[in-house]
Amino acid sequence: MNCYLKKAEENLLPLHEYTVMPEYEKRTLQTGDSITLDLGNYYVGYFSFVMDWVDVYIDAPVKLAVKFCEGEKEIDADFSTQTSFLSSWLQEEIIHVDFPGRYNMPRRYACRYVKITVLFSPQKLTLSRFAFRATTSADLSRLTFPALSDSRLADIDKVSVNTLKNCMQRVFEDGPRRDRRLWIGDLRLEALANYYTFNNLELVKRCLYLFAASEKNEHGFVCSFVYENPVFVSGSDTYLVDYALLYAATACDYVLHTGDKETFLDIYPVVKAQLEGAHSILDEDGIISRQSGWFVFIDWYPSIECIIPLHGVYLYTLDLMVQAVEKLLPEDAAMFRKWLDEGRTNAKKVLYDAENKRFSNSRDKNQYSVHSAAWMILGGVLEAAEAREVLTAALNSPESKKPVTPYMYHYVIEAMIKIGMKQEAKSLLTEFWGEMLDWGAVTFHEMHIPGQPDFSAYGSYLTNSLCHAWSCTPSYFIRKYWTK
């Protein structure tokens, strides 16, 4: 066990548990019958129920199908015909219940609805005393809700917090129905929202140490994800260069928020290596270059090009590094400052189409996207006035590619706030996240395209994650910028 892993373990606190018992009357069922429970909210944890007999003791195993649904559309869908590469995450169990009494389902589930179908029972049976033992590492007693005059914003805040709470487990998970692995892209946004809500600092620290402990590739980049339970395993088949940089950004956020220099300096060699790795792959024009066998994840927009956004992530992270080490490590700060200035200058020269006021370049097949505009602005390539023009045009142009994930929308909103478009940012956030509320969301979804409720990047809407970490940041914006 390396030293970082030991520290990650030290910061694993016990989860909070609370049991939700939806009020349902005892139901009598027989072969072919089913019952659907609405837990009233979304929970992550462990389900149990009591099976009992009616007139005659049940003298053979009862076969039940128990289905856990994030959303209503799953309740009547046939999971057996799902062929998406994520379909084994659909939550349906076929179980045999041998005895009357409480039955504890074997796995952890994430859901709002539970549907139980009696596939076979030799006699009538009853189901009752349903219980969902929910877990989270978010301490609900720490949570307060800001006084907001805008009730729509207040609703969005509540659903954001609920999303975050359910994703906070032994690590910051991305979608609790799925991987239970720790991804950097999600971690960063969850950590930001966490600072303004539950403020669980041990969890952030734990996750920073987990990545510090992960395998690195030949350029020193950390893996984009790790598994930590039941054993620690690095996701060493996936190096996303932007995620590696955002790991450094997450470390900067942490020290800027907490002032915990000790932890920051402890992992600093790994943090610094991410920037050095990116700097080492600048091309002859000083623009970050594509490397074979590496990937970039900017958004789930199909075939989105990513060199311009990635260069933006590089600059954005350098900016944070300068702030984080300015006083701690002035020499390094100066180096990062120099790289940042050069990177901005090169980006403006090479990637910016000043005539058309857009970021578009042959490196990205001349693709025009909101993504490139937002990341260039976050990288500080343009002055505010010009940036406003560029971003507004990209958002409004019928030609431009638009984000499909709340993840990318987070960075668009952040870019707008950076360049003084606070009101527009609030409107966009309210409109984008608000539409999910109109569709019945109690947690925010992994993907969202306005007006397209069935959109999926995975071939089937059913495999989308309806409680997704990277969608929880409205609470960050609301509480940081829009609270009286």
Place this chain on the structure above:
Amino acid sequence: MNCYLKKAEENLLPLHEYTVMPEYEKRTLQTGDSITLDLGNYYVGYFSFVMDWVDVYIDAPVKLAVKFCEGEKEIDADFSTQTSFLSSWLQEEIIHVDFPGRYNMPRRYACRYVKITVLFSPQKLTLSRFAFRATTSADLSRLTFPALSDSRLADIDKVSVNTLKNCMQRVFEDGPRRDRRLWIGDLRLEALANYYTFNNLELVKRCLYLFAASEKNEHGFVCSFVYENPVFVSGSDTYLVDYALLYAATACDYVLHTGDKETFLDIYPVVKAQLEGAHSILDEDGIISRQSGWFVFIDWYPSIECIIPLHGVYLYTLDLMVQAVEKLLPEDAAMFRKWLDEGRTNAKKVLYDAENKRFSNSRDKNQYSVHSAAWMILGGVLEAAEAREVLTAALNSPESKKPVTPYMYHYVIEAMIKIGMKQEAKSLLTEFWGEMLDWGAVTFHEMHIPGQPDFSAYGSYLTNSLCHAWSCTPSYFIRKYWTK
């Protein structure tokens, strides 16, 4: 909790456990592959295995079908098309394995073979370190094997003991793949075999108390079965009159074997009531009569008639009662002796066709069966010489109904021994049980018809129990009568 139930609990001893680890090399599998393990013997208990990844960590739940087979025929059979009323006892689970590491299957299983099929895995996986944690209340350290010159008999003895061991759990079960309920008919034969093998007296006592605690019908008969885990429930929908009598017989066997008068007298009111109940339903000819809503179980032979056999069970039990209470309760002994004498006289007068030397009567639709001959002989209705003629004729006649269960064969063998046909008894036992060995049995089966390996009383051979308590009594005969 009534007083009998408390005593039943006091006699519940911890089970013995031992882990069987079949030697299989680690196997690499992917979607669609399967592996079949032969545990080398039949076991009852809990199965686990280790799943691991090969090159890449398995990043989504693996879906496995895990099938536990008593016999080889189940391995490739499709359980989903089984429609027998016992088919929910077929042992197949669909499970999701979320993590690498040891996976413990959720239920108790009874099997020799385990087949695992990978229904879905996103990556290659390995399965290894298979372990079956077997349980039994038989103390194997108490067991010795008699020196037998007849190796066929020695093999039959081993398989009998193995059958008994697997059926001895918290109670004497009938077929461990199935009910886990305690049936009187099985209990009696298991207890007899137990006295000559493991001699677990607490278990017999526990079972006697469980029935003493059970509900009684209007004639004082105990239920034919009880459930005891997780809660005590009487099988109050099933009163088999012969089983009620055999409960009394089991109590007599117990006190005659152990000399434990205290326990016997404790349950004596219930024991006595079984005989009184039977005596109260004698008809005008002094023959036990059919009552509406009650049943008799003599054998699984389809449409076997049962009044003559039942009257035999009544006499047989009276005979045991006389022996058991002769010294303890002389007045009762005299009463039972009187009932026995009358019952024998009436049977010979009414049920015996002296001309044709067979037991056949309109009460049983004039059916001619080995069953009626054996039970009348066990009831002591005929002198030995005449009995030998009657039984030999019934066994050899092409007209007579023959038993299909080892349960009924037990009583046939016992009848033969009673009337001095020891050699014939040994031959019949060797032939009947021996054929199951030829078919590959490592435990004895619930049903057996020579030459008909696919016979079932349940519509499908697959739902027959291949390890069945009532088939374990060769060890009783061998060790009591045929050991030097």
